[in-house]
Structure formats: C-alpha cells, structure tokens
Amino acid sequence: MLKKNVTISLDGCVRGATLCFPASPGIIALGLVFGTVAAQKGLSFLETIMINSLVFAGASQFVAMEVYGSPLTWGLVVAMIGVTAAVNMRMLLIGASLRPWLGQVPAWQTYPALFFLTDLNWLLAISEYDKGTRDWGVYLGGGLFCWSIWSLSVVPGYFAGSLISDPKAFGLDVVLPAFFAALLVPLWKGKRQTYSWAVAGGVACLTWYLFGGYWSIFTGAIAGAFAGAYLDD
C-alpha cells in the first residue's frame, strides 16, 4: 500500500474552509438561535460569548441552557456539565477515528487542533482522507472556519432576538442532517458497510425509542464499529 506523509499547508486550510462553506447557513441559523435563547435566559453578552466560543458544541450548549436557571446553584452547575458530557460523548469516537489520519502529526500540533473538532470538519476530513488527501489543513481550516462563523453568528442573535423566528420554514434545520446523508454516500464500499450501518442504525433507533436524547449516537456507533471489526473478509 502506498503511504503518503501527512502534511499541512495554507492551501489545505483554505480548502477545508471552502468545503465547510455550504454548511454555513445551517451553522449561522443555529448560532443566531443560540444567541436569542441566551438573551432570553438572561445571560450577559460576555457570558453568551464565553459559553458559545469556548464550549463550541451547538447541541450541548442548547441542552445546557435548558438546564440553566438563575440564580445558579452548585446542583445546576453539575447538571449543566453532566448534560454537556452526555451530548458530546460521541466526540470520543470521532476523535478516535481520526487517529489513523492525524497519528503522524506531532502532538503539540494535534492536541490544540482537537479543540476545533466538530462533526462537520471531522466528516470532511474523513471523506477527504478516503479520497487520498494527506494535507490535514483540511481538518484545521474547516474547524477554524466553523468556529469563526459560529462565534460571530451569536452576536446578531443576541441583540436582534429572533431574526429567523422559524428556521424550519426555510428548511434550515435539515442542512446538517442533509450534509451528513450526502457524505455517507461515498463512504459506502460494499458488504462491510451495509452490515455495519444496518447494525448501527438498528441499535441507534432502539436506543432512541427506549431512552431518547443523544445516547443513540454513542450506542449505535459502537455497535456499528464492532460489527465492522468482526466481519472478516
């Protein structure tokens, strides 16, 4: 098997940002809504920027804001951290799957870069790796791009309230799932994927019916990975 070295270049970063661009309406809409929610919950502007740019994980921020109450007690603080961990549990797996890709890169570069790990730049990085790309700027550039527009979009949302009162009417809520579905297509190679995805899907749906929430991503993904690992050629 031909092994190419993993490198990084500015071109790669720009390419990563470009690849993330089509998803930006969805990210901006979500950021606006988060800004609005934060303002309605009574967070100060500084607090909003802080939670949004530092945590940088959309779904978990929304769930944490559901838990939030003023005045904050220690119990609420622990609950906010707990739900964040539950919603973001999938990042363990996403990060794990990047090991073959970024394993050759020095740790002092990868560990700071992992702060910018999101579903989107992970997905693009994985599909680019599959196509033979070995410039990990695709991952970093995509992450920085998402972080920047995510950080900016919360500002008008905070001040203007509900600019987009109903993201659903414009179909903006399907941007991310549609992106996921589209990127799934080139990942299909044959029997192993069919089998692994069927197991993942079955376990995910079952978990969702039984427990709801975000656990299904975790259980489904683990089941699918095991199915793929134990199906011998």
Added chain:
Amino acid sequence: MTEGLFSADMMFVTAVLGMVAVTYSLRAGGYWVMGRLPITPRVRRGLESLPGAIIVSTILPIVLKGGLAVALCLVVAVAAQIKLRKEYVAVFCAVGAAAAFRAAGL
C-alpha cells in the same frame, strides 16, 4: 439580566469552565486512547467502520423525530449526491425540498 453586557456571574463562569473541560477531554480523549492501543487489523477495521456508523446513528434519530418531511429531504440529498457527487448541491436540494414540503403542510 445581570448588570451590564460585560459582567459575568462567577457560578456561570465555573459552569462554563466545567463544560469546556469535559468537552475538550472528550474531543482529545478518544484520539489519545487510540494512540496507546495497538492497532491490530481488527481495531483498524473497527475504526474504519466508525465514521459511517456514527453518521447513520446520528441521522436516524433525527429522521424519527422529524417525521416524513425530514426523511424525504434526506432521500433527496442522497439521490442528488449519488447522481451529482457534489455535497453542496445535495444540501441545497434537500433544503429546498424541506421548505417546499413545509409550505405544502407536510
């Protein structure tokens, strides 16, 4: 609202720092663990199956929650992607379809 735009409540800051710490540990943790496990062919096959499995497990509950309109949009996205192999066109088609389905009251 707490006093002023640029004030911050100490308890809130504590909560945010906790959320950041736990989220970063998850972001970096899986990657870290995989660097310490021997990558046997089986582990490699598992890691290779992981992305697809994560995507499937993420999408299906969204479909279950979103109902028929969302399911049809994703079918549109997949069909467009199989035909055209351009992610952004597929997303555009799906968003257009979603807006249309909802306008039609689906």
